[in-house]
Each structure stands twice: as C-alpha cells, then as structure tokens.
Amino acid sequence: MKQLFNIKNIFSVLMLIGLLVSISCQQEKFDYDVLGTHYDGIQNLDEEGIDCGGSSGTPCEVPATCTDGVQNGDETGIDCGGSACDACPIETPRADVLADTSLPHYFTFETADAGFVLEPFTKNADGSDYGQGVDITYGVNNPDGTANDLVAKIIRPDDGRFGGFEDYKFQTLIAPIDFSVYYKWTMDVFIPTGQDFSGSLAPEVVLILQDYDANFFERWTEIPVTIAAADFGTWVTLEFDGTDIIGANGVKMQDQTTYNTIGLRFGGGGHKESGTFYAKDLVPTTEDFNVSKTPRADALAGANLPHYFTFETVDAGLVLEPFTKNADGSNYGQGVDITYGVNSPDGITEDLVAKIIRPDDGRFGGFEDYKFQTLSAPIDFSVYHKWTMEVFIPNGQDFSGSLAPEVVLVLHDYDANFYERWTEIPVTIDAADFGKWVTLEFDGTNAVAVGSGVLLPVQSTYTNVSLRLGGGGHQESGEFYVKDLIPVK
Structure with a gap:
C-alpha cells in the first residue's frame, strides 16, 4: 500500500507540470498592444520623461545645477549657495x-x-x-x-x-x-x-x-x-x-x-x-562743509524753548537726544530703524529729515517705539504741555490691517515701573494727507496720566519722551518720515 501511494503522488505531480506547460504555451500565443497613458510608469506617447512633459500636463523635474539660472535644489540664491554651488556673493x-x-x-x-x-x-x-x-x-x-x-x-x-x-x-x-x-x-x-x-x-x-x-x-x-x-x-x-x-x-x-x-x-x-x-x-x-546741516535746529537755538529735536542729524536737538545707552551702560537698541539726515521725501523741500521704519520683528513686543534719552531733570509741563511735529506718510502703504496711520507722543518716567504711569497723546493722519507733510498737534491740556490720574499740565516727574509710529500691539511694518518735534505754549 505504501508503494502504491508514492506512485500515485508521482503521477499527480507529473500531471500538474504538464498542465502548467500547456497553459504557458497557450499564453505565448496571445499577441496584444499595451495602451499608453500618462500614468503607466513608462516614457511613451509624447512624454519627455516618465509620465511627464509633453501633453501630460506634468512638467518633468529638471535636476538642479549651478548654471541653470534658477534658484532650485538647496541653493540660497540663483546658482549659488547650498551644498553644491559656490557661496553667494555678499550684497553691497x-x-x-x-x-x-x-x-x-x-x-x-x-x-x-x-x-x-x-x-x-x-x-x-x-x-x-x-x-x-x-x-x-x-x-x-x-x-x-x-x-x-x-x-x-x-x-x-x-x-x-x-x-x-x-x-x-x-x-x-x-x-x-x-x-x-x-x-x-x-x-x-x-x-x-x-x-x-x-x-x-x-x-x-x-x-x-x-x-x-x-x-x-x-x-x-x-x-x-x-x-x-x-x-x-x-x-x-x-x-x-x-x-x-x-x-x-x-x-x-x-x-x-x-x-x-x-x-x-x-x-x-x-x-x-x-x-x-x-x-x-x-x-x-562737492558739498560745502561750512554750511550748517542743522539750520532748523540752529534757528530754534535762539527761541528759548526748553527742548526740541529736528531730526536733521542725530544731535539736532536741545536737551532731547536719541536713547543709546541703558542705565547699566549697555547699548540700547531702538524699537524702530531710523536714519537721520535723509532728503525730504516730497522731492521739493531741501530739509534734512529722519526716515523711520516700524519693523515687523516685534522687538518690543508689538509696541515698537523711538525713545529719547532720559532727561537729567523732570520736564516742566506747566507751560509747555503741547507739541507739534511734522510727519510724512508715503503713499501705497496698506493700512487695512493692524498698521495704523498714527503717531503717539508718549511721556513717562524711566524706571522699572514706567508702564504703570505714563501719558499717551495719539494723533491720526487722514488718508487724504498721505504723500505730503502734515503738522501734527499733540495737545496734552486734558491728557490724564495712567495710574496717577494727574493731568499733564501738573505733572512733575516725567523724564522721558518717546514716539510710537504705526500703532501698537502688532508686528506689521510701516514707513514714516518725521521732522521738528517742538513744544508750544
């Protein structure tokens, strides 16, 4: 019985092999064409690569090179930088x-x-x-x-x-x-x-x-x-x-x-x-070095004002000067990027003014400002509690979001609790006045100090003057030009 079982098994295997050979032979008789598509994993039709280019609608990926005139791969500039190309030239x-x-x-x-x-x-x-x-x-x-x-x-x-x-x-x-x-x-x-x-x-x-x-x-x-x-x-x-x-x-x-x-x-x-x-x-x-670069500051020098700043140069003021050093002697970085002594943006007047960029880096937590140095003695507001300053807002800026066409005069003490007591006097520039110089009037007659509730005309402690341009509580960038911050009676 054992021998018969082995013979039968051998016979079954042989029959199975024959069937497979027969099927294989039958398949070889089929002759048919594969229909090309743009997703068959083969470069065919009018494709320029595998399933890309031509009428496929999918552009072929071009290998990045350092001579193709395109910033691609891990380049940091056009055909420069990254792991394969020469370092990008430093901008000048x-x-x-x-x-x-x-x-x-x-x-x-x-x-x-x-x-x-x-x-x-x-x-x-x-x-x-x-x-x-x-x-x-x-x-x-x-x-x-x-x-x-x-x-x-x-x-x-x-x-x-x-x-x-x-x-x-x-x-x-x-x-x-x-x-x-x-x-x-x-x-x-x-x-x-x-x-x-x-x-x-x-x-x-x-x-x-x-x-x-x-x-x-x-x-x-x-x-x-x-x-x-x-x-x-x-x-x-x-x-x-x-x-x-x-x-x-x-x-x-x-x-x-x-x-x-x-x-x-x-x-x-x-x-x-x-x-x-x-x-x-x-x-x-070819400029004449003997001509004063601060003619407006020179004119104000004889006006008996307690303080002023014209923005013609970094030292174009009386008492007021840009904040540059903290109390511990370390360098102070302004909340805005400011350039003094630039030409007037209206292209007409010859005044030197300051260009102020309100940055988008949130360096002061969204309340970026420009600060003058702490005064050695508090400001006497009993007579001069109003100020004027000229501002130019260039056309084309987007004020639909958080950026505001606004300048705030901020008066405060300089100490650890400065934020608990200060006075803000905001002025908004009308859109019709963009693209030209306008004189802002900061009237502190009825301005009340935060915390103390004291009217500005009777304040006797404030030692700092600051300017915030473009609003607060956001990181949107804006561009402003300013000149001639002057106290008036």
Missing part, C-alpha cells in the same frame, strides 16, 4: 546705490570689492603680496546693533609693522586723481567705547593722498579729523576738507595732478598702541 546695497552716480571713486567697505576704482592694496609693483598696515575685516555687522549695514572692522595693531605709522592703503590708480572738482571726502566712523586714549593712541582718522613711488614720503597730503569723546559708541560722519590745503610738493589740492594713491591712518602715528575702529562709505563730495 550702498555700493549699488553709488554705482548710479557719476562719482569718480568711492568705497563702502561692505566687501573687499565694494567700490568704484578704489580697491584694497594687495600687490606690490613687483607682484609680491602686500600686507596692510592694519588688520581689516570687511562685511562685519554694524557695531551699533541697530542698522543692517555691513561695514569694516579695523584693528590698528601693536606690532609696529609700518614703524608706528600703520595705515590702510588703496591700490594705486591707473591715472592720477583729478582734484579740480572732488577735493573733499566724507567717511562714517564708529569708535567703540571703553578704549584708552590717554596715551599715544588718538581718536583720529587721517586721509592721506600721495604718489606711489620710492619717494612717496617726500610729497603727500594729510587731512586729519579727530572724533570727540562724546561721539564714541555712535557713528559719526567725518569731513575731510582739502580746500586750499597745500601738498608737500607746494601745490594746492584743487590743482594737484600727480597723486594716484589714497590711504587711511587710524589712531594716530608714531606709536605702537592698538585700537579698534569701524568704517564705512568713503565718498568724494
């Missing part, structure tokens, strides 16, 4: 703006090539490498912590590499500089606080103009400018005025025809003391 917005001018030369210090004609000295005449007399880093963040400018950090070394006359030199120009028109320059400089200028280190920058040859020291012109100690920790615009200055060759600057090299010396000469400076925007100019 100030140099870009100057490129549209007709200036004969300039250098902004945003990068090593952020200039026109002027470029850092890197090679000697024999082709060997040139080492600057200072240690310079281009494109560092603004040291005041408020603006977004990229600037240069300059360390005057203590190694005496140039015999105590360490300087920063620009490459020799192909042709001599024409001083017949541009013999004056400006440059912004920031000297950090806390440096010791009691010895040989000087808070000074010297613009040096010279020929580049073996006898360069026999004929050159120096234009020194000293920064006042009160200006440490802030940007100041230095004015290098070459008017009627006589060069070492006995020729007046306006008539010079040989000089082809520009240098800068920071911290004085003839010593090895180290110092730190920041610089930006060396620009030639």
Whole structure:
C-alpha cells in the first residue's frame, strides 16, 4: 500500500507540470498592444520623461545645477549657495546705490570689492603680496546693533609693522586723481567705547593722498579729523576738507595732478598702541562743509524753548537726544530703524529729515517705539504741555490691517515701573494727507496720566519722551518720515 501511494503522488505531480506547460504555451500565443497613458510608469506617447512633459500636463523635474539660472535644489540664491554651488556673493546695497552716480571713486567697505576704482592694496609693483598696515575685516555687522549695514572692522595693531605709522592703503590708480572738482571726502566712523586714549593712541582718522613711488614720503597730503569723546559708541560722519590745503610738493589740492594713491591712518602715528575702529562709505563730495546741516535746529537755538529735536542729524536737538545707552551702560537698541539726515521725501523741500521704519520683528513686543534719552531733570509741563511735529506718510502703504496711520507722543518716567504711569497723546493722519507733510498737534491740556490720574499740565516727574509710529500691539511694518518735534505754549 505504501508503494502504491508514492506512485500515485508521482503521477499527480507529473500531471500538474504538464498542465502548467500547456497553459504557458497557450499564453505565448496571445499577441496584444499595451495602451499608453500618462500614468503607466513608462516614457511613451509624447512624454519627455516618465509620465511627464509633453501633453501630460506634468512638467518633468529638471535636476538642479549651478548654471541653470534658477534658484532650485538647496541653493540660497540663483546658482549659488547650498551644498553644491559656490557661496553667494555678499550684497553691497550702498555700493549699488553709488554705482548710479557719476562719482569718480568711492568705497563702502561692505566687501573687499565694494567700490568704484578704489580697491584694497594687495600687490606690490613687483607682484609680491602686500600686507596692510592694519588688520581689516570687511562685511562685519554694524557695531551699533541697530542698522543692517555691513561695514569694516579695523584693528590698528601693536606690532609696529609700518614703524608706528600703520595705515590702510588703496591700490594705486591707473591715472592720477583729478582734484579740480572732488577735493573733499566724507567717511562714517564708529569708535567703540571703553578704549584708552590717554596715551599715544588718538581718536583720529587721517586721509592721506600721495604718489606711489620710492619717494612717496617726500610729497603727500594729510587731512586729519579727530572724533570727540562724546561721539564714541555712535557713528559719526567725518569731513575731510582739502580746500586750499597745500601738498608737500607746494601745490594746492584743487590743482594737484600727480597723486594716484589714497590711504587711511587710524589712531594716530608714531606709536605702537592698538585700537579698534569701524568704517564705512568713503565718498568724494562737492558739498560745502561750512554750511550748517542743522539750520532748523540752529534757528530754534535762539527761541528759548526748553527742548526740541529736528531730526536733521542725530544731535539736532536741545536737551532731547536719541536713547543709546541703558542705565547699566549697555547699548540700547531702538524699537524702530531710523536714519537721520535723509532728503525730504516730497522731492521739493531741501530739509534734512529722519526716515523711520516700524519693523515687523516685534522687538518690543508689538509696541515698537523711538525713545529719547532720559532727561537729567523732570520736564516742566506747566507751560509747555503741547507739541507739534511734522510727519510724512508715503503713499501705497496698506493700512487695512493692524498698521495704523498714527503717531503717539508718549511721556513717562524711566524706571522699572514706567508702564504703570505714563501719558499717551495719539494723533491720526487722514488718508487724504498721505504723500505730503502734515503738522501734527499733540495737545496734552486734558491728557490724564495712567495710574496717577494727574493731568499733564501738573505733572512733575516725567523724564522721558518717546514716539510710537504705526500703532501698537502688532508686528506689521510701516514707513514714516518725521521732522521738528517742538513744544508750544
């Protein structure tokens, strides 16, 4: 019985194999076409790839390259940045703006090539490498912590590499500089606080103009400018005025025809003391340095007002000045981004004013403001409890959301409980007045202080004046221009 079972099993297996072979043979006799589609996983029809391109309606994904003129893949810019491409170039917005001018030369210090004609000295005449007399880093963040400018950090070394006359030199120009028109320059400089200028280190920058040859020291012109100690920790615009200055060759600057090299010396000469400076925007100019840049502030100086601020420059006020330092001496960052001394946005008046950007970063929790420095004595509101200020709101801004066409004058004490007692005087600008200057009137006659309930005219403690532009409690950005905050009786 056992043997019969094995024979039967073998016979069944053979029958099954035969059936499968028969079916397989029958299938090979079928001959049919597969109908192409745009989702069959095959490149067919008019497709340019598998199920993409052509009439499929699905574009084929093009592999990202660093030469395709498109920002794709993990690029951080067009064909730059990311894991595969070269690093994106650093933007030079100030140099870009100057490129549209007709200036004969300039250098902004945003990068090593952020200039026109002027470029850092890197090679000697024999082709060997040139080492600057200072240690310079281009494109560092603004040291005041408020603006977004990229600037240069300059360390005057203590190694005496140039015999105590360490300087920063620009490459020799192909042709001599024409001083017949541009013999004056400006440059912004920031000297950090806390440096010791009691010895040989000087808070000074010297613009040096010279020929580049073996006898360069026999004929050159120096234009020194000293920064006042009160200006440490802030940007100041230095004015290098070459008017009627006589060069070492006995020729007046306006008539010079040989000089082809520009240098800068920071911290004085003839010593090895180290110092730190920041610089930006060396620009030639034809402006008259003897004309006051704060004519409105100058006019108010004779008006016997207790305080005012015109926004022409960072120091265009009486008593009032921008808040820059906290009580502990640390730097204070304003709630807004402000630029002083810009041209009037109406394109008509010649006034210098301030441009204020209410940011969208919520740095003050949605209540971003501009604050003046704490006064040494409380403000007497018994006579001057009203103010005027001129404001210009550019057209085209969206005030349909939380951004408000409003300016609030805020008066308060500066202490830990400042928010418990203060006075706000808001003024709203009508949409019909956008695109032109309007005079806002802040009337504190009946304004009541928070907490104390005291009328403003009898307040005797407030030591701070602030401005909030664009409303509060939100992070929407807005742009405003302001000038001439003045108290009135």
